[in-house]
Amino acid sequence: MSPQTRALPERALRTVRRSPVTAVIVLLVLVTSVSAVVLRVQHGAVPSSFGPFRVFAASTGVVAMLVTIAGVVVLVGASERLMGSWRTVVAFVVTTVVGTGVGALTAFVDTDDRNVGGLLLGRATSFDPWTAIVGTIVTASAFAGTLWRRRIRVNALAVVAALLLYAGHVSDLYAVLAAGAGWVLGELLRRTPKRTGWVRSSHRETRVLLGTVVLVSAVGPVIALVSRARVGLLAPLAAVVGAGPVSPVRGCRADGVAGECLRGLLSFRATDPWTLVLAVAPLLVLLVGGLGLFRGSRFAVWLVVVVDTVTAVAAAVTYGLVPGRVTALHGFEDQFVVDVSIVASVVVPVATAVVLVILRRSFTVLPSRRRVVGFAVTVGASALVLVTIVLVVAASSPARVEDPVRLALAALGPLAPVSFWDRLPSLDPALRLVVGLIGPVLWVVVALAAVRPTGAVEPDTDADGSRADRERARALLLAGGGDTFGWMTTWQGNQYWFAADGRAGVAFRRNGAVAVTVGGPFGWSDARERALTDFARWCDDNGWTAAFYGIEADLAAHLAPQGWGTLPVAEDADFDPRTWTTSGKKKQDVRTAVNKARREGITATWSSWQDLPVSTVRQIEAISEEWVAERELPEMGFTLGGVDEMRDPAVRTLVAQDAESTVLAVTSWLPSHRDGRVVGWTLDVMRRTEHAPNGVMEFLVASAAEQMRDDGVERLSLSAAPLAQVSAPDAPADGVQNLLELVGGVLEPVYGFRSLLRFKQKFGPELHPLVLAYPDPVALPSIGIAVVRAYLPDLSFRQAVAFARGRG
Structure with missing residues (x-):
């Protein structure tokens, strides 16, 4: 036996000792699941003699058992590492009891097995080991750092909520309740000081979280379409996406009975690959958009907003224009649940779109104009070709086709409102096939055309159209160098000016009519002084005010003969x-x-x-x-x-x-x-x-x-350290200096610039004053605002007022 083989039992034993609770749960899942599968094969059903151990049984097959074991090892194992063994036991038991116990109460609320619109169709006997797994990892999230605490909670809640809203199994309800219980339990078990209230996300983390939500919203309808018991609140939304002219829903016609149509929509399933492929076509656009959100694409934001808005409008028209949708349904509970379900199918995509619009500033990657034009041309030309095909086939149809506008609307495909389907069954089979295919094909074209502008697969390496200038700036920095802020001129968000001889350049950010430089000119040292005046003249020719921010005092002295003033803003160490x-x-x-x-x-x-x-x-x-x-x-x-x-x-x-x-x-x-x-x-x-x-x-x-x-x-x-200095300024304070001092004082408790400067003095550095050079005192207020906006482009007016008050 090789040494590696002999070491396996030792490593396994160490793993068990480190995570004993996880090891015991894995063993229980394995034993109960195998027993359940064997009993199901022998007797056709799993008996209820397992008692409380039923919560460990993944009885639907070998694959389910393996997936559950993997979930225990990864998620429960991570939970045990985060919060210890005894807390893991408490979380596993408490979240299971709360999730299944509260969920069991639904048996007393939902007593009508015929209810096709209800959310609570299952029974309290639908136990699932994932209830405890989800509850445990959400509990453990309270012991994780800020990043993973938020990621665990958002991802876990997004997945279980999607399953509940679209599929609607009782086990999904249990998992949601267990997740909520785990959230509360984690806060109770974690005794270390913790910050309450909203915790800010970085732009990068906001992209990850919203991208995850959008991807889950794209997968949710697919889950519902293939589910055998699709009774979630958003089941009507999945039906709007999944049903179409190729597979019309029984009873959905303009003069039909609303109850029959609604029941047909709620019971619609994608029973064949062809129907499923047609159904997921619009969801491909959301998939591309979600991947683009991960990359920070602003184009992806508007793409998802448009798709969610179209989906909400289609759902509203589908269920709002069918007459008698309330009177045809039996029972008050049915009416209430169906109404809530229809409202949710409209509100959820609208809410997603609103959140994306509000947080759009976190998505800073803009596509090149070339890619946007390419997307518009591709989609527009494809739509024109497809509509032409429909009209040509309609004109050649044996039967006369009335109201071609309906056919144009039907080109929306899976998102065409059902009220436009009433005459499609009477159309020629060839025309029906074309109309059924046009919509999915159009959505696929949109998805493929959106790949490049969203950066879903290939990021746009020249998103802001300044790649050539940025590379030119890097070359100048390599050859000639720059000042303290030199390499910062290569960052995204900067604009560039280059001298006529190409030996110097200036990076700047423009806010309104003020161009604030990122330090001084870079490039060859003998060309930088001339670049000061040439850049200032170029700004003046464009109607802008140049402000050299954070340049060395000796360099700024060359502007003094031209009437420029200076203000100290920082000290280099x-x-x-x-x-x-x-x-x-x-x-x-x-x-x-x-x-x-x-x-x-x-x-x-x-x-x-x-x-x-x-x-x-x-x-x-x-x-x-x-x-x-x-x-x-x-x-x-x-x-x-x-x-x-x-x-x-x-x-x-x-x-x-x-x-x-x-x-x-x-x-x-x-x-x-x-x-x-x-x-x-x-x-x-x-x-x-x-x-x-x-x-x-x-x-x-x-x-x-x-x-x-x-x-x-x-x-x-x-x-x-920005907006921080050790020595007192020689010049008397004026408006802009007061503003910058105010900003520095406001930011000090948050970013600690002045304490950072004191930290740097421990190393015995030499201090060199950096100044703001300005051409005209009249422009100082706008220059001060431009500097603040350069540092805090996403600062809202409310935040600015709140912090200014706190400073006072």
């Missing part, structure tokens, strides 16, 4: 790492932090993002998301980077990890070049976990200095 040492009284805190980190086995890894292990990357993303969630303001930008900027292959990350490879903190460093080689690094992102030991950031910066000393780098910049 840098030193020469080639002479770096931790000796000296001023660096006592740094020396102590480094020695402590090394004693505790903490290591620092200098790497590009692409070379980091996947597990490390995921931890960094979680740390960054938690950092954003703790702030009460939107994400800042302009000269402050995040995870997206860390992905640049030219950027370096320095990661602090303990002996178990757990990420404690991370920093990112932007390069400075001269003559094609790196001569300096500038600190950008600083993130740490709440459990990281004190001094971990000092350890990381000291480790970076040692790395740069070994590499022979000339300059280590701790960057400039």
Whole structure:
């Protein structure tokens, strides 16, 4: 027996010891499920003699058993690691009892087996191990970090809610109740301090959450169409999507009985692959849109909004125009449940569209004009061709076709309102087939045409049309270099101006009639001074006011003869790492932090993002998301980077990890070049976990200095803390300086710029003042607003007023 084979039992035993509750549940699921399958084969049904152990039995087949075991290992195992064994037992038992117990009460509410519109058709005997699994992992989410707590809850609730709303099995109801119970139980079990209320998401996390919701909403109707007991509240919506001219619903005609039509819609199932393929055609568009949302596509937002709006309108017309839909239904309960079901089928897609419109600013990736035009031309030409085909076939039909407008509306395919189907059965078979195919084909064309503008498969590498300028800026930075903000000029969102000789450039962001630069000119040093005046003249020719933000005071002095004024806005802190040492009284805190980190086995890894292990990357993303969630303001930008900027292959990350490879903190460093080689690094992102030991950031910066000393780098910049300075300004305060001081004071409790500047002084750097250069004092109010909008483009008026009041 090989050593690897002999080690298997030992590893299995260690796993069982670490997660005993998970191991016991896996064993119970395996034993009860196998017994249930055997009894079902022998006796045709599973007896009720299992007692309370029935909650562990996945009795529908071998596949269900394997999937359930996998769910226990992954989800319950993760729960046990998060909150410990005894809490896992409590969560497993309590959420099962609450979910099945409260769900069992539905047996006393829903007593009519003939109810086709009711949500509560099942019986309290429909136990399912997934009730406990869902309840346990939602309970454990309270013990996870901000990022995974939100992801677990949103994903779990989205899945179980979709199953309940579309399929409507009683086991789905149990799972929803167990998830709700787990949410409450987790908050009760978690005794550590926790923040209440709404927790802010980063743009990236907002994209993930909304993309997940849209993908689930696309899969939900498919689940309902193939379900054998589709009685969910949104079953009418699935019927609107699934039924069409090729497979018309019995009783749905303009002069028919509403009850018969409604029952036909609620009992409609996609019984063959052909019908299912036609039914899912419009859902492909949602699938493409959901994938585009993950990539931050603004085009995907509007695509999903349009599809959800069309779906809601189709549902409203379908059920609103059928006469007598209330009087034909029997029983008050039926009428109430059916009315709620129809309203939900309209409200849910509308609500999804409204949320996307409200949060559209989180989707910052804009498609190129070429891709948008390509989408419009493709869809428009396809629609014209398909409608022409319908009209040609209709004209050649043996029987005269009246009202061609109905045929045009029927081209919506699966989303055509049923009120337009009344005459389709009398049409020529060939025309019926064409009309039935036109809609799905059109939706497939829309889905395929939307792939590129949404970036669902291939991201748009030139989303804002500035890729060429950005690459040109990178080339200038590599050759000639730049100032403190140099590499920040390559970030998304900047616009560019280049000198006529191509030896210098300026990156800026325009707000209204003000162009705020990202630092000073970059490129060859002897061309930067001239670039100041040329850029200012170019802005004036375009009717804009140029404002050089965060440039060195010596450079700004060249504008003084032309009447420009300056205001101090920050101080750059840098030193020469080639002479770096931790000796000296001023660096006592740094020396102590480094020695402590090394004693505790903490290591620092200098790497590009692409070379980091996947597990490390995921931890960094979680740390960054938690950092954003703790702030009460939107994400800042302009000269402050995040995870997206860390992905640049030219950027370096320095990661602090303990002996178990757990990420404690991370920093990112932007390069400075001269003559094609790196001569300096500038600190950008600083993130740490709440459990990281004190001094971990000092350890990381000291480790970076040692790395740069070994590499022979000339300059280590701790960057400039925006809107923060140590020395008092010489110039008297005026309007814009008061505004910037107000903003700095408001942001200090949130982002800690001034405390960050004090932190940097521990390393004994040299301080260089950075100023805002402006051409005209009259423009100062608009310049101040433009600077604030550059940092906080998503700041709402309500947030601004609230924080200004808090400052006062």
